[in-house]
Amino acid sequence: xxxxxxxxxxxxxxxxxxxxxxxxxxxxxxxxxxxxxxxxxxxxxxxxxxxxxxxxxxxxxxxxxxxxxxxxxxxxxxxxxxxxxxxxxxxxxxxxxxxxxxxxxxxxxxxxxxxxxxxxxxxxxxxxxxxxxxxxxxxxxxxxxxxxxxxxxxxxxxxxxxxxxxxxxxxxxxxxxxxxxxxxxxxxxxxxxxxxxxxxxxxxxxxxxxxxxxxxxxxxxxxxxxxxxxxxxxxxxxxxxxxxxxxxxxxxxxxxxxxxxxxxxxxxxxxxxxxxxxxxxxxxxxxxxxxxxxxxxxxxxxxxxxxxxxxxxxxxxxxxxxxxxxxxxxxxxxxxxxxxxxxxxxxxxxxxxxxxxxxxxxxxxxxxxxxxxxxxxxxxxxxxxxxxxxxxxxxxxxxxxxxxxxxxxxxxxxxxxxxxxxxxxxxxxxxxxxxxxxxxxxxxxxxxxxxxxxxxxxxxxxxxxxxxxxxxxxxxxxxxxxxxx
Amino acid sequence: xxxxxxxxxxxxxxxxxxxxxxxxxxxxxxxxxxxxxxxxxxxxxxxxxxxxxxxxxxxxxxxxxxxxxxxxxxxxxxxxxxxxxxxxxx
Amino acid sequence: xxxxxxxxxxxxxxxxxxxxxxxxxxxxxxxxxxxxxxxxxxxxxxxxxxxxxxxxxxxxxxxxxxxxxxxxxxxxxxxxxxxxxxxxxxxxxxxxxxxxxxxxxxxxxxxxxxxxxxxxxxxxxxxxxxxxxxxxxxxxxxxxxxxxxxxxxxxxxxxxxxxxxxxxxxxxxxxxxxxxxxxxxxxxxxxxxxxxxxxxxxxxxxxxxxxxxxxxxxxxxxxxxxxxxxx
Amino acid sequence: xxxxxxxxxxxxxxxxxxxxxxxxxxxxxxxxxxxxxxxxxxxxxxxxxxxxxxxxxxxxxxxxxxxxxxxxxxxxxxxxxxxxxxxxxxxxxxxxxxxx
Numbered sequence: 001x002x003x004x005x006x007x008x009x010x011x012x013x014x015x016x017x018x019x020x021x022x023x024x025x026x027x028x029x030x031x032x033x034x035x036x037x038x039x040x041x042x043x044x045x046x047x048x049x050x051x052x053x054x055x056x057x058x059x060x061x062x063x064x065x066x067x068x069x070x071x072x073x074x075x076x077x078x079x080x081x082x083x084x085x086x087x088x089x090x091x092x093x094x095x096x097x098x099x100x101x102x103x104x105x106x107x108x109x110x111x112x113x114x115x116x117x118x119x120x121x122x123x124x125x126x127x128x129x130x131x132x133x134x135x136x137x138x139x140x141x142x143x144x145x146x147x148x149x150x151x152x153x154x155x156x157x158x159x160x161x162x163x164x165x166x167x168x169x170x171x172x173x174x175x176x177x178x179x180x181x182x183x184x185x186x187x188x189x190x191x192x193x194x195x196x197x198x199x200x201x202x203x204x205x206x207x208x209x210x211x212x213x214x215x216x217x218x219x220x221x222x223x224x225x226x227x228x229x230x231x232x233x234x235x236x237x238x239x240x241x242x243x244x245x246x247x248x249x250x251x252x253x254x255x256x257x258x259x260x261x262x263x264x265x266x267x268x269x270x271x272x273x274x275x276x277x278x279x280x281x282x283x284x285x286x287x288x289x290x291x292x293x294x295x296x297x298x299x300x301x302x303x304x305x306x307x308x309x310x311x312x313x314x315x316x317x318x319x320x321x322x323x324x325x326x327x328x329x330x331x332x333x334x335x336x337x338x339x340x341x342x343x344x345x346x347x348x349x350x351x352x353x354x355x356x357x358x359x360x361x362x363x364x365x366x367x368x369x370x371x372x373x374x375x376x377x378x379x380x381x382x383x384x385x386x387x388x389x390x391x392x393x394x395x396x397x398x399x400x401x402x403x404x405x406x407x408x409x410x411x412x413x414x415x416x417x418x419x420x421x422x423x424x425x426x427x428x429x430x431x432x433x434x435x436x437x438x439x440x441x442x443x444x445x446x447x448x449x450x451x452x453x454x455x456x457x458x459x460x461x462x463x464x465x466x467x468x469x470x471x472x473x474x475x476x477x478x479x480x481x482x483x484x485x
Numbered sequence: 486x487x488x489x490x491x492x493x494x495x496x497x498x499x500x501x502x503x504x505x506x507x508x509x510x511x512x513x514x515x516x517x518x519x520x521x522x523x524x525x526x527x528x529x530x531x532x533x534x535x536x537x538x539x540x541x542x543x544x545x546x547x548x549x550x551x552x553x554x555x556x557x558x559x560x561x562x563x564x565x566x567x568x569x570x571x572x573x574x575x
Numbered sequence: 576x577x578x579x580x581x582x583x584x585x586x587x588x589x590x591x592x593x594x595x596x597x598x599x600x601x602x603x604x605x606x607x608x609x610x611x612x613x614x615x616x617x618x619x620x621x622x623x624x625x626x627x628x629x630x631x632x633x634x635x636x637x638x639x640x641x642x643x644x645x646x647x648x649x650x651x652x653x654x655x656x657x658x659x660x661x662x663x664x665x666x667x668x669x670x671x672x673x674x675x676x677x678x679x680x681x682x683x684x685x686x687x688x689x690x691x692x693x694x695x696x697x698x699x700x701x702x703x704x705x706x707x708x709x710x711x712x713x714x715x716x717x718x719x720x721x722x723x724x725x726x727x728x729x730x731x732x733x734x735x736x737x738x739x740x741x742x743x744x745x746x747x748x749x750x751x752x753x754x755x756x757x758x759x760x761x762x763x764x765x766x767x768x769x770x771x772x773x774x775x776x777x778x779x780x781x782x783x784x785x786x787x788x789x790x791x792x793x794x795x796x797x798x799x800x801x802x803x804x805x806x
Numbered sequence: 807x808x809x810x811x812x813x814x815x816x817x818x819x820x821x822x823x824x825x826x827x828x829x830x831x832x833x834x835x836x837x838x839x840x841x842x843x844x845x846x847x848x849x850x851x852x853x854x855x856x857x858x859x860x861x862x863x864x865x866x867x868x869x870x871x872x873x874x875x876x877x878x879x880x881x882x883x884x885x886x887x888x889x890x891x892x893x894x895x896x897x898x899x900x901x902x903x904x905x906x
Contacts, residue, residue, distance in 0.1 A: 489809070490807065490809065490812075493809045493812050493813075494812065497812055497813065497815070497816040500816055500820070501816065501819055501820070501823070504820060504823055504824070504843045505823065507839050507843065508823070508827040508831065508836060508839065508840055508843070513833070513835060513836075516835075516836065516839065517835075517839070520839045520842070520843075523843065523846075527846050530813060530816070530850065531853075533809060533813065534809075534810070534813055534850075534853055534854065534857065534860070535857070535860060535861075535862040536853055536862065536867045536870070538867060538871060539849075539853070539867055539870050539871060539874070542871055542874050542875075543846075543874060546874055546875065546878050547842070547846070547874060547878075550878065551842065551878055551881055554881065554882060554885050555835065555838075555839070555885070558835060558885050558888065558889055559835065561889055561892070562835070562892060562898055
């Protein structure tokens with residue numbers, strides 16, 4: 001059974017990308033609905049299989065690790081594959097109803113989406129350094145194609161700035177791969193982990209990889225390209241980018257850090273990344289507060305939430321393994337809850353802008369009276385973003401709090417609290433605008449119900465994550481337990 | 486043995502010079518032509534590194550097609566931007 | 576000020592990179608893939624190690640890489656599908672180039688076929704052959720030959736995707752047969768690799784010529800007189 | 807000073823040069839050329855570091871082939887966007903232009 005799940009996971013998105021390229025938007029939508037069902041089922045099947053049998057290595061093409069490419073299918077990878085299945089299918093379903101099929105270029109949305117999905121699955125599962133590079137490039141180019149779809153000037157400028165930042169980041173990572181291959185002779189991540197003990201890697205490897213991938217993850221101060229790209233793109237695309245694409249490069253950095261961090265890392269690199277993350281939280285939130293356009297507020301909030309992710313490095317370097325595990329669990333849960341909440345927020349923001357017809361925050365006056373459903377889904381997502389109990393965001397921040405205390409690095413607690421306060425700042429500003437009363441009649445266009453249900457479902461999941469947090473956490477901790485052919 | 490090393494040194498120096506010129510040339514067209522020369526010298530470097538496949542690919546894809554696409558873009562931009570490329574040393 | 580900062584950063588990067596590279600060159604590497612490749616060559620279906628690595632041992636990389644190429648081709652097309660901005664002018668059609676073409680095009684086609692076939696036992700392969708074929712298409716386009724299949728329509732998209740689709744089909748057949756994804760059956764490996772390479776060559780050439788011919792946003796009609804009338 | 811050391815040194819210098827050129831130029835086409843130069847430097851390092859005594863190793867050479875095609879795809883995509891951006895805004899850099 002397993003021998004069919006992984007090929008199914010890798011084959012379906014690529015096959016659908018090919019099919020959707022040959023047809024127009026409407027037929028492509030039909031194919032994509034079928035593809036979404038298959039992908040979600042395969043992701044669930046894979047998650048269940050790993051949940052009870054433990055992780056495994058899957059040798060692509062039948063060639064074993066150092067020569068061939070192996071996929072590392074462990075708890076963490078499978079949890080993110082399932083997360084991608086949920087968020088990407090939500091964004092795709094929303095896009096099906098949200099995008100205007102009459103425009104010619106829209107027929108390229110589905111192929112780019114499926115290539116993006118294939119790249120994401122490739123990165124979550126990859127156990128080979130160069131394979132991660134090619135997967136990352138496929139994601140970046142598909143994402144740039146999605147941002148630039150339509151060819152208007154602001155979208156083009158955002159896409160160009162994003163492309164150039166992504167290319168420079170990829171080159172930084174490729175330089176690190178070249179140094180790793182030069183010093184170890186192998187590219188397989190597991191092989192390097194074994195060899196790293198008695199052949200300590202050069203510290204430059206981790207610094208280059210950190211800089212390159214931080215640029216692709218939009219860590220402060222390298223975040224200049226993100227707000228325009230995520231703010232101007234169409235909301236299903238922004239949801240995909242903010243929830244998943246930005247996390248792929250962080251995931252690679254986290255994997256490298258877990259494999260080589262002990263030997264190649266240093267206190268300066270760990271604390272430095274943590275400090276940049278903390279600065280990102282503060283600056284991102286402050287910028288989000290000062291934005292006048294709704295989607296730019298949500299885009300800058302992404303910059304802030306990404307800052308939290310980089311607390312993983314200081315909290316997992318030179319500390320007891322239990323603390324490191326606590327930090328990893330906190331960061332993974334934060335990544336999952338942020339993906340769900342941010343996707344819900346962007347989709348809900350898209351619906352609100354569609355209804356109001358004006359991207360400005362100030363134009364939201366009266367929305368709370370006439371569009372309560374959309375605003376409520378936006379609010380629910382914001383609850384998880386702010387980390388209020390009982391949401392998944394809260395549990396994640398709680399774990400990070402405990403990890404910082406256990407690691408004796410108390411200053412991260414200040415960052416966690418300040419971040420929550422600041423995110424409350426920019427969320428309540430949006431709500432204040434929407435509660436202003438306008439006249440008694442209803443000036444808004446009411447988007448179809450199917451558009452409004454999707455963000456609500458995602459927001460409920462983000463909140464629900466808080467209740468079932470230990471389920472993904474236990475599965476995520478499953479290492480690779482022997483190869484199951 | 487010595488002459489081989491001198492030839493390699495010559496190739497590396499010209500490689501770096503063409504790269505520098507490609508970045509610093511004031512006229513865009515000359516910069517792209519220098520870039521194509523850089524691509525061809527890279528193909529020679531790959532031959533010296535015992536990688537004939539890459540030499541072929543670099544010559545055909547790197548210098549050839551990338552150069553053609555760049556030249557097509559230059560003819561489209563078609564204005565000699567004097568001050569735009571601030572370059573490294575100016 | 577920024578110039579100084581960037582220069583310092585570049586010099587620091589170069590020095591540290593050079594020092595690390597020197598250390599790495601000095602140490603022997605614990606794993607040597609050359610022997611592993613040599614051992615696995617007999618059952619890889621081809622004689623040339625690089626083609627074996629590209630299309631058999633690490634074929635997943637090549638599959639994703641062709642995906643990247645198709646995405647680039649597609650983005651070019653999607654920009655082009657926005658209102659056609661330029662007259663479908665042929666750029667140059669002077670006689671000297673067309674005379675040269677009569678000699679070059681057959682030679683380049685033979686060279687491309689040779690490179691494709693040579694890939695299995697000496698240096699060559701789908702990418703080099705595709706690049707030469709693409710260059711031929713660009714030359715034809717420059718020489719004023721209207722390559723009609725390059726109009727953005729089903730034919731062009733089919734051509735873009737053909738190589739990728741063939742590769743994907745062969746890959747999934749491995750999985751359906753119960754073997755791993757992207758695994759070729761032992762005795763058919765050589766033939767399958769050649770079939771994949773042929774389809775890839777065509778698709779790479781189509782993407783490259785497509786990107787050149789379909790490049791959007793030429794200068795407007797006013798300063799780029801259409802040659803349509805002269806034909 | 808073996809030939810491989812020389813080409814590794816060339817790779818390192820090209821990386822530094824490409825990096826400086828990428829950050830300093832504002833013209834999109836020059837930035838793209840700087841990116842390609844830095845890419846070539848990285849590929850030289852990828853092959854050079856793997857072949858200290860110049861015995862050819864097929865794996866990094868295959869990786870560089872893949873890298874060259876990926877770099878070409880990225881360059882082509884950047885050119886397509888750049889030309890469209892030039893046509894709409896008349897600018898060849900990302901400073902001003904509509905919708906700033």
